[in-house]
Amino acid sequence: MFKTNHKKGLMIFGVLILVFLALSIAAYAISGNMGIEERFNNAVGIHPDSEEGVPSGIFGFNIEGNLVSYVIIASALIIICVVLYARSKP
Amino acid sequence: MAHIHLEDGAFTLQWISIWWVLALVLIGLCLFWMKKGKGIDSKTITIAAMLTAASFAIFQVNMPLFGGVHMNLTPLIGILGGPAIGGVIVLIVNVLSAAIGHGGWGMIGANVLVNMTEVSAGYGTYKLLSKTKVSTFARAGTAVLIGLFLGNITMIAIILISGVQGVTQSRIDMLYGLSLLAGVNMGVAVIEAIVTGYIVSYIERVRPDMLRR
Numbered sequence: 578m579f580k581t582n583h584k585k586g587l588m589i590f591g592v593l594i595l596v597f598l599a600l601s602i603a604a605y606a607i608s609g610n611m612g613i614e615e616r617f618n619n620a621v622g623i624h625p626d627s628e629e630g631v632p633s634g635i636f637g638f639n640i641e642g643n644l645v646s647y648v649i650i651a652s653a654l655i656i657i658c659v660v661l662y663a664r665s666k667p
Numbered sequence: 668m669a670h671i672h673l674e675d676g677a678f679t680l681q682w683i684s685i686w687w688v689l690a691l692v693l694i695g696l697c698l699f700w701m702k703k704g705k706g707i708d709s710k711t712i713t714i715a716a717m718l719t720a721a722s723f724a725i726f727q728v729n730m731p732l733f734g735g736v737h738m739n740l741t742p743l744i745g746i747l748g749g750p751a752i753g754g755v756i757v758l759i760v761n762v763l764s765a766a767i768g769h770g771g772w773g774m775i776g777a778n779v780l781v782n783m784t785e786v787s788a789g790y791g792t793y794k795l796l797s798k799t800k801v802s803t804f805a806r807a808g809t810a811v812l813i814g815l816f817l818g819n820i821t822m823i824a825i826i827l828i829s830g831v832q833g834v835t836q837s838r839i840d841m842l843y844g845l846s847l848l849a850g851v852n853m854g855v856a857v858i859e860a861i862v863t864g865y866i867v868s869y870i871e872r873v874r875p876d877m878l879r880r
Contacts, residue, residue, distance in 0.1 A: 583668035586801025590808045594860065597812060597853040605733045606848025612735040616851065617672040620844030621826065622836030637731025642767035647727050650763050662715050665709040 613641075669781050669818035670726075670739065675771035682829035685834065689774030690758070693783060697754035704751070714877065715752050718744045722760045727769055727774055736855040740813035741782050742789025743863045746807060747870070747877060753786035754779075777825045784821040789814030803871045808864035815856040819849035 611619060618625055634640070640647050678686075687810075701707055724807045726739045739760070744753045761775045761782065770778060782845070792810035801809075827838055870877050 583800070583802045583805070586796075586799070586809075589801075590805040590860075590864075593809060593812050594786070594857050597816075598857050600734035600850045601733065601852075601854030604847045605854065608844075608847040608864075610734040613672050613729065613737070616734065616848055620848045621673070621677075621831045621841055622834035622844070623831065623871075625678070634729070636732075639729045641727045641737065642764065644770035645670065646767040650767060651720070651724050652743050654716070654723060658713070658716045658720050661709070661714040665713045 669785065669815065669820055669822040670737075670770065671774050671777050671781065673771065673774060673826075675773040676820055677771075677831050678773065678777070678829045680831060683773040683776065685782060686829075687773075688741055688781070690776040690779040690783075694754055694779070695757055697751040700751040701755075706754075710832040710842070711748075711752065713788040715748055715756055716766075718752075719756050719759050722756065723741045723763050726760060726764060727767065730855065732858075733854050736852065738859045738862070739782065740859070740863070741785035741818065742793075742807075742811040742859070743788035743866060745788075745790030745814065746793045746810060746863070746867055748785065749788075750787045750790050753790065754783050757782035757786060762878075771862065777829070780825065781818050781822045782879045785818035787814075788817040802868075804868045807867035808860040811860035812853075812856055813857065816853065819852055823849060 608616065608619070639661075722740045722744060724739060729735050729737050741753070743759060744756050748756060758775075758779050761770065761778050764770050765772045765775055789810045792813045793806055796806040796809060799806075823842065826845060827842060830838075831841070832843075867878070
């Protein structure tokens with residue numbers, strides 16, 4: 578009984594994944610290759626005055642917003658987590 | 668994931684105020700709910716801090732998929748933290764994101780509403796499926812897909828209701844463009860669903876108490 582439900586659940590999840598994947602590939606094929614900002618502007622009809630170049634980053638991964646601020650805030654959050662974890666330990 | 672990537676000035680001041688007020692009312696309800704419920708112990712605060720850090724860190728990373736998309740782990744926040752703490756977390760993440768230049772300050776209210784939809788729908792779907800004997804991986808993954816799908820619908824609704832200043836495009840054209848955008852967003856939702864499914868399954872194996880809160 579448990580195994581049947583597990584399989585059924587996984588099958589439904591698998592079908593959902595296939596449906597959404599097909600949907601996203603179709604949407605990508607129609608709209609074309611664009612960055613996030615460009616895709617958004619295009620969707621709502623904004624035509625920016627200057628085209629901003631997309632930074633290449635590492636293997637195509639890049640940080641949105643200011644990199645230095647990102648590193649500072651992320652580091653501060655990690656320090657807060659470590660302090661809270663140390664204090665919450667019995 | 669869904670996030671309104673429009674700069675300040677895209678919405679009128681009236682709509683920016685409305686979305687901000689609505690978001691603050693919901694955050695107020697979250698805080699009231701947290702206070703009225705079991706209260707917040709140090710363990711909950713630690714989990715909330717970790718979810719905030721993880722969400723902020725991953726939220727800013729632009730992935731080279733479909734031209735550029737990013738995850739935000741909002742349904743995971745809902746599953747592990749619940750909608751009340753989740754509401755506060757998404758507010759903090761949106762404020763910090765605006766601080767580094769990812770999203771406008773005026774858009775925080777609208778984006779909090781979008782992300783709260785994802786958190787609540789993710790949490791609700793996960794809890795609903797808990798009554799069935801479906802595996803944790805499938806439950807969490809399905810919760811992510813449904814949460815992010817509803818988040819995209821909320822995002823489209825907010826933009827269509829507000830309208831965008833300075834554009835000549837009709838609402839129908841806008842709906843078509845935003846539907847394509849939401850479709851592309853659902854591609855990264857698939858990745859987020861699989862990642863979240865594995866994370867939640869792993870947590871259930873090593874720290875099941877975290878999921879029974």
